[in-house]
Amino acid sequence: LKVILIGSGNVATHLGSALMRSKHTIVQVFSRSESAAKKLSRKLKCGYTTDVLSISSKADLYIIALRDEAIEIFLSQFPVTGKPIVHTSGSVSMNVFKKKFKDFGVFYPVQTFSMNREVNFKTVPICLEAGNELTKKKIQALAKSISSSCHFIDSKQRKQIHLAAVFANNFSNHLLVIAENIMAHQNISFDLLRPLILETAMKVQAKSPQDMQTGPAMRGDLAIIREHLKMLEGKPGFKKIYRLISESIAEKNGIRF
């Protein structure tokens, strides 16, 4: 397909590269920032523009990979209404297209993307939604060409997947930031925790996380919990999180302190 990418951030970069590897043609990149648009266009060997009105009308599909809040504003300014268009958001409803477009859908990759970090797109689940049969066929074929895990999911369920993903990735990563902070305070290398972090992620590839829970809250070990809370005296934010998650673990497992 001939694709135009709207946005030049994490998703536009990774998705654009995956599409290029699968022999699709990226015709043009749009971004409000000239330097970002230029950089991505070089990587994807295509043209770029920073002007909404100069976005080419000669593509088979337009993929919007903008920040969630920017999608609706962009659509209100975008003049090419007669071509299939999708966004990549986990939380923005497909209805955002309804007023102005005929062929529309959603192309949400369930993965965490960061610049300068390669991702194997073949294993990335892609949640698809389409407003009509024609778009359905088009985006399904596109998704299948870059990933072996494609699923049709409606807007309501996609929002739930995004919510779960925030817990699974964003919150767990923040907890690692806290762990890193505690280690750094003692001048101990974070490397010491890396095998533990890896095993935590590996275990749940084959088992339910519910069956893999360990730790003082799971054991109902109140003495250790009290000691940890005391150690976090000077860090009220961390202490709050420790208490909240310990209570959640205990409650989920029927443990009483």
Ligand SMILES: NC(=O)c1ccc[n+]([C@@H]2O[C@H](COP(=O)([O-])OP(=O)(O)OC[C@H]3O[C@@H](n4cnc5c(N)ncnc54)[C@H](OP(=O)(O)O)[C@@H]3O)[C@@H](O)[C@H]2O)c1
């Ligand atoms: N990152 C992930 O792991 C991930 C995974 C799945 C889905 N998604 C979804 O994919 C979409 C893009 O996410 P991302 O991670 O690629 O975001 P990102 O790296 O922050 O990039 C967002 C893009 O939107 C542009 N932008 C932001 N505000 C804008 C505005 N007001 N007007 C015009 N352009 C604006 C940015 O331009 P500037 O550089 O000029 O700010 C940038 O090109 C989002 O809907 C997100 O929910 C993200």
